[in-house]
Amino acid sequence: MDALRQKYLDAIAAVSEEAGLEDLRVQAVGKKGEVSLKMRELGKMTPDERQVAGPKLNALKDEINSALAAKKAALADAALDERLRTEWLDVSLPGREARQGTIHPISQVTEEIIAIFADMGFAVAEGPQIENDWYNFDSLNIPPHHPARQEFDTFYMHRDAEDDRAPHVLRTHTSPVQIRAMEKTGAPIRVIAPGRVYRSDYDQTHTPMFHQIEGMAIGEDISMANLKWVLEEFFAAFFEIDGIKTRFRASHFPFTEPSAEVDIQCSWVDGQLRIGEGDGWMEVLGSGMMHPKVLQAGGVDPEKWQGFAFGIGIDRLAMLKYGIPDLRAFFDSDLRWLRHYGFASLDQPNLARGLSR
Ligand code: PHE
Numbered sequence: 549m550d551a552l553r554q555k556y557l558d559a560i561a562a563v564s565e566e567a568g569l570e571d572l573r574v575q576a577v578g579k580k581g582e583v584s585l586k587m588r589e590l591g592k593m594t595p596d597e598r599q600v601a602g603p604k605l606n607a608l609k610d611e612i613n614s615a616l617a618a619k620k621a622a623l624a625d626a627a628l629d630e631r632l633r634t635e636w637l638d639v640s641l642p643g644r645e646a647r648q649g650t651i652h653p654i655s656q657v658t659e660e661i662i663a664i665f666a667d668m669g670f671a672v673a674e675g676p677q678i679e680n681d682w683y684n685f686d687s688l689n690i691p692p693h694h695p696a697r698q699e700f701d702t703f704y705m706h707r708d709a710e711d712d713r714a715p716h717v718l719r720t721h722t723s724p725v726q727i728r729a730m731e732k733t734g735a736p737i738r739v740i741a742p743g744r745v746y747r748s749d750y751d752q753t754h755t756p757m758f759h760q761i762e763g764m765a766i767g768e769d770i771s772m773a774n775l776k777w778v779l780e781e782f783f784a785a786f787f788e789i790d791g792i793k794t795r796f797r798a799s800h801f802p803f804t805e806p807s808a809e810v811d812i813q814c815s816w817v818d819g820q821l822r823i824g825e826g827d828g829w830m831e832v833l834g835s836g837m838m839h840p841k842v843l844q845a846g847g848v849d850p851e852k853w854q855g856f857a858f859g860i861g862i863d864r865l866a867m868l869k870y871g872i873p874d875l876r877a878f879f880d881s882d883l884r885w886l887r888h889y890g891f892a893s894l895d896q897p898n899l900a901r902g903l904s905r
Contacts, residue, residue: 552582553608560615566623569616576612583609650890654759654878657866658742660897661761664785665740667899668778670763673732673739675725677746678705683724684717687845688803696802701748703756718746721859722762723803726838730846735766735853742862753830753875759862764838766848766855772806772837775856779810779835785899787812787869792824804836804857812868823868830868833860 556576563569577583587605590598662672675683690696705716725741733739741762748756765774776796783792793813801807810833815826835858840850848855863875870889872878877885 549586549604549608552586553611556612557615560612560619563619564623566620569620569623573613573616577609583612649893650886651893651895652878652886653866653870653872653889653891654862656891656895656897657862657869658759658761660786661782661860661862661865662740662742663897663899664782665761665763667785668738668781670738670740670765673725673729673741674743675719675722675728675741677719677744678716679719679724680716681714683727684719684721687727687842688723689839689841689845690802694802703746703748719743720747721745722760723857723859725762726764726803726842726857727846729764730766730843730848735848735855736768737855738765739763750876752873753864753867755863755875755879757879758875761860761862762857763835763860764855764857766838766843766853768853770855772808772856775808775835775837775858778856779833779858783812786865787823789824795829799834799836801834801836803839803842804834805839807834807836809834810858814868816873819873821867821871821873830864831861832864832868833858835859 556572559572560569563572573581575581583605587609590602590605593601666672684702685694685697686692700720702720703718705718707713707715722741722743722745725739725743729737729739729741739762741764743760744757745760746757747754750756763778765778780794783794784790795811795813796808797811799807799809809831811829811831812823813825813828814821814823814830815828816822817826835856838855838857842857843850843853843855863878866872866878867875872889
């Protein structure tokens with residue numbers, strides 16, 4: 549028994565990996581281990597012999613088990629020490645910078661515009677960016693061969709040669725939302741509809757995708773005077789400039805009669821865009837009294853109701869307000885541009901506090 553004891557204690561001391569310990573445990577005290585087999589022999593002994601051998605064997609088994617446990621703990625400690633010695637962190641290094649994203653000027657300006665019109669009782673409506681030509685054209689009094697269809701530089705959705713359904717288009721303006729809102733709510737109604745619109749056009753002040761906000765107010769005695777007041781009220785609040793000059797120009801749209809386009813006074817000095825000064829004008833919206841046929845297309849009785857509508861170019865307003873000279877840069881996703889012109893995420897437009905800072 550002493551030999552057995554010495555053999556296993558030496559072997560355990562010599563082991564350098566946890567796997568070796570397990571092998572030894574099986575060999576010594578496992579079901580068919582040497583110590584276990586010895587214990588089975590107890591049955592063949594006389595009671596006196598058993599009295600002596602039994603406790604000794606049990607003690608041996610306990611001794612080997614605790615030697616195994618102690619060695620296991622020692623190996624784990626050594627492994628941990630080794631890791632602590634080799635793995636280390638320099639907690640004095642500067643942290644990795646977590647860049648905050650910014651709110652795109654278009655999103656910011658859209659929220660500003662919504663806040664101003666909400667204050668005048670306008671609700672927000674929406675429509676799809678892929679429209680059928682009824683909503684984008686026909687319902688707005690632009691029949692199939694009307695020249696306005698050409699003027700719009702429309703993007704048409706692909707149709708297979710044998711597919712003769714009326715075309716779908718990327719909406720060229722937010723005006724189709726006029727019809728959708730009338731269908732949904734009827735009259736009286738006061739809504740604005742912000743969103744993306746598409747035209748095949750590209751230069752310093754045009755991109756193939758841009759943003760508009762449609763406005764529409766229908767009532768029993770809405771007039772051009774209400775339109776002018778609402779727009780002037782809007783520009784004063786939006787630009788926060790007293791006496792900002794606007795120019796209402798007689799114009800033509802198939803869906804309004806009479807119609808007016810509105811320009812804002814501005815100038816370009818050394819590539820810098822400035823509003824409210826100089827002798828330049830930037831067109832920012834189209835407007836007018838809703839055509840009876842448009843009211844009718846939306847299910848509103850033109851004998852009883854009349855309304856005004858306007859469509860504002862959001863991107864143009866953002867350029868003017870924040871002095872951004874080139875529209876194309878809005879959609880380049882250049883991080884330097886976004887960080888420069890973007891807004892902090894907590895800088896929510898709020899009429900009471902002032903719209904911009
Ligand atoms: N839909 C017109 C455009 O995109 C703007 C407009 C809207 C004009 C509403 C009049 C009334 O040019």
